[in-house]
Amino acid sequence: xxxQQRVYKQKIRSAQGMKKIFKAKEMxxxxxxxKAHARVExxxxxxxxxxxxxxxxxxxxxxxxxxxxDSERRQSGRAGILMIxxxxxxxxxxxxxxxxxxxxxxxxxxxxxxEPVMYVVGRKGDSYYRFRNRPPHRAWTPYxxxxxxxxxxxxxxxxxxxxxxxxxxxxxxELYVVGTEFxxxxxxxxxxxxxxPMGLVEAEQGxxxxxxxxxxxxxxxxTVVEELMPRYIESRIINILLQAMASExxxxxxxxxxxxxxxxxxxRKFTRLANSARQAEITQEITEIVGGADALSGSGRxxx
Amino acid sequence: xxALDVTFVTADRTVWTGEAAQVVVPAVDGSMGILPQxxxxxxxxxxxxxxxxxxxxxxxxxxxxxxxxxxxxxVVTIGVDDARPVESADSRI
Numbered sequence: 001x002x003x004q005q006r007v008y009k010q011k012i013r014s015a016q017g018m019k020k021i022f023k024a025k026e027m028x029x030x031x032x033x034x035k036a037h038a039r040v041e042x043x044x045x046x047x048x049x050x051x052x053x054x055x056x057x058x059x060x061x062x063x064x065x066x067x068x069x070d071s072e073r074r075q076s077g078r079a080g081i082l083m084i085x086x087x088x089x090x091x092x093x094x095x096x097x098x099x100x101x102x103x104x105x106x107x108x109x110x111x112x113x114x115e116p117v118m119y120v121v122g123r124k125g126d127s128y129y130r131f132r133n134r135p136p137h138r139a140w141t142p143y144x145x146x147x148x149x150x151x152x153x154x155x156x157x158x159x160x161x162x163x164x165x166x167x168x169x170x171x172x173x174e175l176y177v178v179g180t181e182f183x184x185x186x187x188x189x190x191x192x193x194x195x196x197p198m199g200l201v202e203a204e205q206g207x208x209x210x211x212x213x214x215x216x217x218x219x220x221x222x223t224v225v226e227e228l229m230p231r232y233i234e235s236r237i238i239n240i241l242l243q244a245m246a247s248e249x250x251x252x253x254x255x256x257x258x259x260x261x262x263x264x265x266x267x268r269k270f271t272r273l274a275n276s277a278r279q280a281e282i283t284q285e286i287t288e289i290v291g292g293a294d295a296l297s298g299s300g301r302x303x304x
Numbered sequence: 305x306x307a308l309d310v311t312f313v314t315a316d317r318t319v320w321t322g323e324a325a326q327v328v329v330p331a332v333d334g335s336m337g338i339l340p341q342x343x344x345x346x347x348x349x350x351x352x353x354x355x356x357x358x359x360x361x362x363x364x365x366x367x368x369x370x371x372x373x374x375x376x377x378x379v380v381t382i383g384v385d386d387a388r389p390v391e392s393a394d395s396r397i
Contacts, residue, residue, distance in 0.1 A: 039316070042316050042317045042318070043315060043316050045311065045313040045318050046313040046314065046315050046316070046383050049311070049313055049374070049381040049383045050372075050383055052374070052381070053346055053372060053374050053381070053383075056346065056374070056376075057346060149315060149316050214344060215344045215345060215346045215374075215376075216343055216344065216345045216346070217345070217346050217347070218331050218332070218333060218336065218345060218346070218347035218348065219331075219332060219333050219348070223332075223348060224346055224347075224348055224372070227348045227370075227372065228348075228372060231372070231383075231385075234315075235315060238315060238316075
């Protein structure tokens with residue numbers, strides 16, 4: 001076997017090895033999407049109940065006030081950005097999309113004269129900022145998939161504390177969340193959401209408003225809102241984290257599918273090249289033999 | 305008699321749904337009983353036990369710590385951080 005053939009064979013073998021890895025990762029991701037999505041679904045009833053409760057408090061008592069509802073929050077000029085990226089690589093464009101969206105948002109905020117403060121979840125986002133020598137204000141990494149609700153609670157408590165802080169060096173005027181929304185396993189969107197100050201949905205104002213009953217609040221409206229707001233933030237953050245996790249798996253699956261397909265193309269290509277190299281070698285050998293025989297017969301010698 | 309349509313959810317799952325005759329929740333300012341036809345209420349929960357009593361008198365007990373309950377035309381929604389079932393010697397009233 002010639003040197004050329006040997007090189008091609010080697011390349012085919014290495015592509016085959018990689019293909020196996022990609023295929024395995026793809027299948028792992030595919031199996032995890034369903035689980036992650038089920039987790040997202042499981043948090044929906046609670047979030048819905050909470051949203052309804054807050055909505056009804058807000059529509060009824062016009063006199064309620066809460067720092068998170070105040071649309072003119074100006075104290076320190078700091079705006080928090082919670083960015084949710086992946087811990088692992090091989091997730092295709094997932095983390096980069098989020099980072100890009102967060103950077104865009106940060107630039108917009110800077111243009112508005114605010115100082116963006118980064119809160120990062122995931123190793124990819126953390127290392128992005130560290131590498132550029134502007135480490136994030138706070139980073140949670142690495143995280144475990146099955147501890148996301150606990151992580152969400154921790155993040156929510158840190159952010160709520162910073163939002164309500166008196167001290168100007170830690171106080172946040174606004175809070176944005178940049179994450180990935182999981183629509184279906186084929187469609188995920190990178191999204192930036194403003195979490196605080198909360199805008200009450202005014203869209204329903206024009207049409208007939210849902211007739212929320214006049215609630216009696218126990219102990220009173222202000223206490224109820226005060227108690228519900230942090231819970232709402234918490235449940236939103238947990239929900240966003242879980243959606244991001246599901247999106248990460250979906251993105252991984254897609255990236256690995258492409259990688260598997262690419263490996264297959266490579267294998268096919270090198271197989272063709274190896275075949276033609278082998279054929280060339282055979283052809284050459286035949287030509288040499290025929291040429292040698294011709295040369296012998298042409299020399300006029302009859303016996304060997 | 306009408307019944308209460310109860311949904312009991314925690315942050316990451318639905319614990320209990322169904323019809324009940326009476327629900328007792330530990331509001332921050334004292335235990336609160338919820339019966340059908342109650343006026344719409346939104347209450348914050350303290351620490352204690354949520355008791356859901358169904359039509360046949362069977363009692364479902366869950367220990368909770370903080371949360372909220374909303375009552376609105378016989379639809380009761382209880383949302384808490386975490387709920388643990390309580391083993392009770394007297395599960396029938």
